[in-house]
Amino acid sequence: MTGKATAGNTGSSVRSDCFVSLEITKTGGIEINLDSKVEVLYGENIRQECRKVLDFYDIKHCLLEVIDTGALNFVLQARLEAAIRAIITTDKEYLPEMLAQNLYSTEKDRYRRSRLYLPGNTPKLAINAGLHQPDGIILDLEDSVAPAKKYETRFLVRNTLRALDFYGAERMVRINQIPKGLEDLEFVLPHNVNLLLIPKCEDPEQIEVLEEVIGEMKHKYHIEHPIWLMPIIESALGVIKAYEIASSSPYIVGMAIGLEDYTADLGTQRTLAGNETFFARCQVVNAARAAGIQPIDSVFSDVSDMEGLAANVQNSKQLGFDGMGCIHPRQIPVIHENYAPDVSEIEKAKKIVNAFIIAEEQGLGVVALGSKMIDPPVVKRAQRTIDIALKLKKIDANWRDEFLKED
Amino acid sequence: MAAELVKNFVGRTVPAEVNGKKQVPYLGNGKYRPEGHRYGPPLVCAEDYPADGNKVVPNLKEALQAAGLKDGMVISTHHHLRNGDLVANEVFKIASEMKIKDLVWFPSASFPCHAEIIKYLDDGTIHHIEGSMNGPLGKYCSMGKMRGTAILRSHGGRYQAVEDGEVIIDIAVLAAPEADAFGNANGLHGPSACGGLGFGLADSQYAHKSIIVTDNLVPFPCIPMQLHGNYIDYVVVVDKIGIPEMIVSGTTQITKSPDRLLIAELTAKFIEAAGLIYDEFSFQAGAGGTSLSIGIYIHEILKRKGWRARWSIGGTTKYSTQMLEEGQLEYMLDGQTFDHNAVESMDKNDNHYAISVFHTYDYHSKGFYLSMMDVVVLGATEVDVNFNGNVITHSDGLLLHGIGGWQNCLFAKCTILPIPLFRNRMPVILDQVTTLVGPGSMVDVIVTERGIAINPLRKDLIDKTRHSGLPIKTIEQLKAEAEAICGKPAKPELEDDIVAIIKWVDGTVIDSVRKVKTK
Numbered sequence: 001m002t003g004k005a006t007a008g009n010t011g012s013s014v015r016s017d018c019f020v021s022l023e024i025t026k027t028g029g030i031e032i033n034l035d036s037k038v039e040v041l042y043g044e045n046i047r048q049e050c051r052k053v054l055d056f057y058d059i060k061h062c063l064l065e066v067i068d069t070g071a072l073n074f075v076l077q078a079r080l081e082a083a084i085r086a087i088i089t090t091d092k093e094y095l096p097e098m099l100a101q102n103l104y105s106t107e108k109d110r111y112r113r114s115r116l117y118l119p120g121n122t123p124k125l126a127i128n129a130g131l132h133q134p135d136g137i138i139l140d141l142e143d144s145v146a147p148a149k150k151y152e153t154r155f156l157v158r159n160t161l162r163a164l165d166f167y168g169a170e171r172m173v174r175i176n177q178i179p180k181g182l183e184d185l186e187f188v189l190p191h192n193v194n195l196l197l198i199p200k201c202e203d204p205e206q207i208e209v210l211e212e213v214i215g216e217m218k219h220k221y222h223i224e225h226p227i228w229l230m231p232i233i234e235s236a237l238g239v240i241k242a243y244e245i246a247s248s249s250p251y252i253v254g255m256a257i258g259l260e261d262y263t264a265d266l267g268t269q270r271t272l273a274g275n276e277t278f279f280a281r282c283q284v285v286n287a288a289r290a291a292g293i294q295p296i297d298s299v300f301s302d303v304s305d306m307e308g309l310a311a312n313v314q315n316s317k318q319l320g321f322d323g324m325g326c327i328h329p330r331q332i333p334v335i336h337e338n339y340a341p342d343v344s345e346i347e348k349a350k351k352i353v354n355a356f357i358i359a360e361e362q363g364l365g366v367v368a369l370g371s372k373m374i375d376p377p378v379v380k381r382a383q384r385t386i387d388i389a390l391k392l393k394k395i396d397a398n399w400r401d402e403f404l405k406e407d
Numbered sequence: 408m409a410a411e412l413v414k415n416f417v418g419r420t421v422p423a424e425v426n427g428k429k430q431v432p433y434l435g436n437g438k439y440r441p442e443g444h445r446y447g448p449p450l451v452c453a454e455d456y457p458a459d460g461n462k463v464v465p466n467l468k469e470a471l472q473a474a475g476l477k478d479g480m481v482i483s484t485h486h487h488l489r490n491g492d493l494v495a496n497e498v499f500k501i502a503s504e505m506k507i508k509d510l511v512w513f514p515s516a517s518f519p520c521h522a523e524i525i526k527y528l529d530d531g532t533i534h535h536i537e538g539s540m541n542g543p544l545g546k547y548c549s550m551g552k553m554r555g556t557a558i559l560r561s562h563g564g565r566y567q568a569v570e571d572g573e574v575i576i577d578i579a580v581l582a583a584p585e586a587d588a589f590g591n592a593n594g595l596h597g598p599s600a601c602g603g604l605g606f607g608l609a610d611s612q613y614a615h616k617s618i619i620v621t622d623n624l625v626p627f628p629c630i631p632m633q634l635h636g637n638y639i640d641y642v643v644v645v646d647k648i649g650i651p652e653m654i655v656s657g658t659t660q661i662t663k664s665p666d667r668l669l670i671a672e673l674t675a676k677f678i679e680a681a682g683l684i685y686d687e688f689s690f691q692a693g694a695g696g697t698s699l700s701i702g703i704y705i706h707e708i709l710k711r712k713g714w715r716a717r718w719s720i721g722g723t724t725k726y727s728t729q730m731l732e733e734g735q736l737e738y739m740l741d742g743q744t745f746d747h748n749a750v751e752s753m754d755k756n757d758n759h760y761a762i763s764v765f766h767t768y769d770y771h772s773k774g775f776y777l778s779m780m781d782v783v784v785l786g787a788t789e790v791d792v793n794f795n796g797n798v799i800t801h802s803d804g805l806l807l808h809g810i811g812g813w814q815n816c817l818f819a820k821c822t823i824l825p826i827p828l829f830r831n832r833m834p835v836i837l838d839q840v841t842t843l844v845g846p847g848s849m850v851d852v853i854v855t856e857r858g859i860a861i862n863p864l865r866k867d868l869i870d871k872t873r874h875s876g877l878p879i880k881t882i883e884q885l886k887a888e889a890e891a892i893c894g895k896p897a898k899p900e901l902e903d904d905i906v907a908i909i910k911w912v913d914g915t916v917i918d919s920v921r922k923v924k925t926k
Contacts, residue, residue, distance in 0.1 A: 015831050038832050040803035041896035070831035073894060127892075128666045131856050165892075304663075329665035 005086035007152040008079040010067045016124035018071040022083040023063045036068035053080045074163035075123045082152035096163040105225035106194045111135045113323035114335045119144035121153040130167030132329035138172040154187040161191040178206040190221040201231035202238035204248035228253040234261035239280045242287035254294035257284045285320035297324035313338035341385045349385035354403045421916040433917040446572030460589040462642045470641040474616035479509045480577035485607035486516035491653030494582040499527040514538040515606040539809020549806045551922035557907035563768025563815035569609040579614035581607045582648045586621040587629035590639025597623030599649040602744020604633040605763030611638040622648045662696030674825045674854045675704030680875035686714040691783040694722040694745045709735040723749040768815035770912040783819040794847030797840040804899040804923045817849035828855040834889040843918040
């Protein structure tokens with residue numbers, strides 16, 4: 001088969017990426033023209049890698065041009081595979097090795113305070129993302145990717161899931177809207193994804209369709225770890241159906257709201273005060289809580305306004321949200337700090353956890369605080385508050401001393 | 408070209424002779440002790456200078472002619488006008504028009520605006536450069552196009568070379584944002600204000616002839632006298648000595664890069680955890696993106712603890728100025744002034760004090776400030792597993808930066824290098840640096856976004872930070888981590904030809920730079 005295809009990015013602001021232009025020919029052997037910013041250190045390495053991939057697809061004759069701005073190997077492989085498979089019809093995948101440190105699964109009720117969105121087709125933003133310690137990293141296949149780039153992005157997202165260290169962040173992918181998003185799954189599910197974000201969700205049927213496909217693929221690829229779901233409500237209809245959606249699957253762990261699309265759907269504009277979205281936010285919080293899942297707020301888009309972000313998070317926490325998306329790593333500490341429990345919450349949690357420990361020590365089946373009985377979920381939440389407070393150094397490791405002294 | 412090569416104290420091969428002059432290989436600190444006296448310029452007599460103090464000549468060409476410009480002379484300039492300098496290019500344009508050949512340019516630093524100098528290297532006006540080489544000039548030199556061998560020195564090493572008589576300046580051409588007709592000058596006022604003029608001090612004191620070039624002549628006396636007219640032969644008034652917006656930036660901005668901010672934050676945490684910061688401590692942090700944000704974190708720590716730094720050396724900006732004004736810094740000693748706020752502060756605040764490289768860095772003086780300093784934060788293009796540092800070449804062998812005060816700063820009590828583990832796939836920690844600019848025994852800590860490596864020689868720092876919760880790793884671990892991500896880099900192939908040598912602070916040769924192979 002012969003033909004021409006390109007993949008990847010080039011331009012003055014592009015880094016850690018490459019642009020490949022491939023022409024498969026009938027004769028002439030393999031010709032590789034490389035223009036690389038790291039020619040001296042990695043030129044040979046890059047040429048070798050290209051030959052390996054071409055050989056894998058049994059390509060004997062081609063003209064390959066690579067403009068490289070310091071792409072890591074898995075990026076180069078994704079670009080080249082995308083170009084090849086745009087010409088040759090094949091299911092063969094050239095997979096980079098899955099990093100051992102990426103093989104973890106996540107708990108249903110883990111923290112999801114901050115989820116860092118990364119445009120799926122921009123490798124330079126992904127390389128250090130995990131170092132900023134967001135609770136989750138989202139590789140985005142949806143709105144941040146131009147329609148013409150959707151195809152090649154899938155290869156890059158797949159390779160990123162395998163070869164990039166997530167440093168313990170929950171491994172998330174935002175697929176395209178169902179049903180189109182179903183096509184993304186082959187590139188995502190077999191690569192230890194922890195959670196899928198389902199954009200523009202407005203009907204539980206979308207979840208149903210998705211779950212069916214996930215079930216089939218789990219079976220096909222012998223996937224045993226849970227793949228959590230987080231629908232994003234982004235329309236008036238979605239808001240109305242929020243509870244039905246939230247309660248439509250046991251794999252749904254949280255429900256997020258996307259306010260840019262929602263306000264557009266309402267025919268209004270997003271303001272800092274947020275009066276226009278108050279109803280929707282409350283509805284999502286209420287529906288999520290009713291379904292026993294985490295309500296997650298929309299992103300705050302002014303990345304230079306940290307004070308505005310802090311105020312936004314405090315407001316969000318007060319409304320009942322557990323976390324929000326972020327679009328810049330510097331937002332992460334501000335989000336964590338402001339969703340963190342305040343002094344009165346910590347004091348209350350201390351009393352509850354202390355009462356729980358005493359009850360355990362005394363072998364009591366019931367936890368009581370004064371004359372009030374404490375339910376297990378309340379204890380669990382209090383324990384989590386203490387954990388966060390410890391992690392943020394808001395309390396000391398020996399915080400129980402004050403109670404012991406009182407005894 | 409085939410000069411005899413010798414191996415120096417740090418195992419680098421360096422030439423025994425450069426540009427026809429014998430060289431001493433680096434022997435280790437304190438081992439090379441030249442004897443004799445400081446160099447002195449020829450005696451002069453005030454009778455030969457105008458009694459009315461008016462040393463103004465009509466233009467730069469006449470001043471150069473009067474100074475006796477001829478083939479083979481050493482011409483010096485300072486770099487306080489940074490990338491906005493219009494004077495250095497003009498000097499060599501005139502020399503070229505006068506068909507003068509084989510000059511040596513001895514700048515305290517060069518900038519991209521000096522790319523025009525390449526023309527005068529090509530036409531034979533300039534034989535070689537002794538000074539930092541930035542951007543296009545570095546590339547030109549790396550390709551082996553310069554006739555002579557470049558000599559790179561630190562800021563302190565430049566003063567040392569002049570006072571030792573290793574470099575004899577025939578004519579110093581000193582740009583001055585404010586000057587009087589007698590030749591007193593400062594950098595504080597006028598359209599081309601740049602702050603201090605400390606880099607021109609050695610030149611004014613030791614050059615055989617000194618020319619002040621100003622675009623802002625004021626009646627005697629020009630106060631303050633950062634440069635003294637008693638050393639000056641001629642004063643030239645021109646329309647413009649520099650492009651103001653390229654001299655000082657209107658607004659210095661801290662980095663927005665989340666990765667650099669992460670490194671800055673880690674550095675500040677390390678400084679605190681290791682007990683390096685305390686009430687009355689001293690520090691130097693530059694004006695680069697990462698350094699600037701480290702300064703801001705240091706400011707925050709001092710505020711939180713209710714402490715004050717006694718003194719700092721800058722690279723001053725609006726951020727260090729703020730620290731001075733808000734009371735977290737008592738004295739700011741200023742070698743270079745980077746933005747408008749800092750220029751204004753130097754003019755108005757007595758505790759913001761202009762100094763020169765003689766005071767801070769000069770190794771052949773009776774002590775220098777840097778050895779008293781608690782913490783200094785520096786950059787690097789590369790380091791190696793033995794903590795040796797490189798600031799002048801990139802991993803592909805190209806010469807692209809000057810040394811600045813980098814070598815001199817290594818004498819501080821603790822030197823910290825905050826650097827990314829890799830830049831756009833190029834690993835920063837190598838088995839061996841491409842060019843050894845500073846010996847590893849003097850580099851204490853390397854902070855990257857993926858962990859902190861402490862020099863094994865600093866057991867005290869290792870002990871202090873053992874339980875800090877900071878990601879302390881060995882330098883080998885960090886190197887392995889970078890290679891796992893980027894792949895193992897090939898070594899650049901370089902030619903045998905030496906295009907530049909690197910001087911250590913005492914005038915000995917610590918390394919040489921080889922010509923880059925061209926395809």
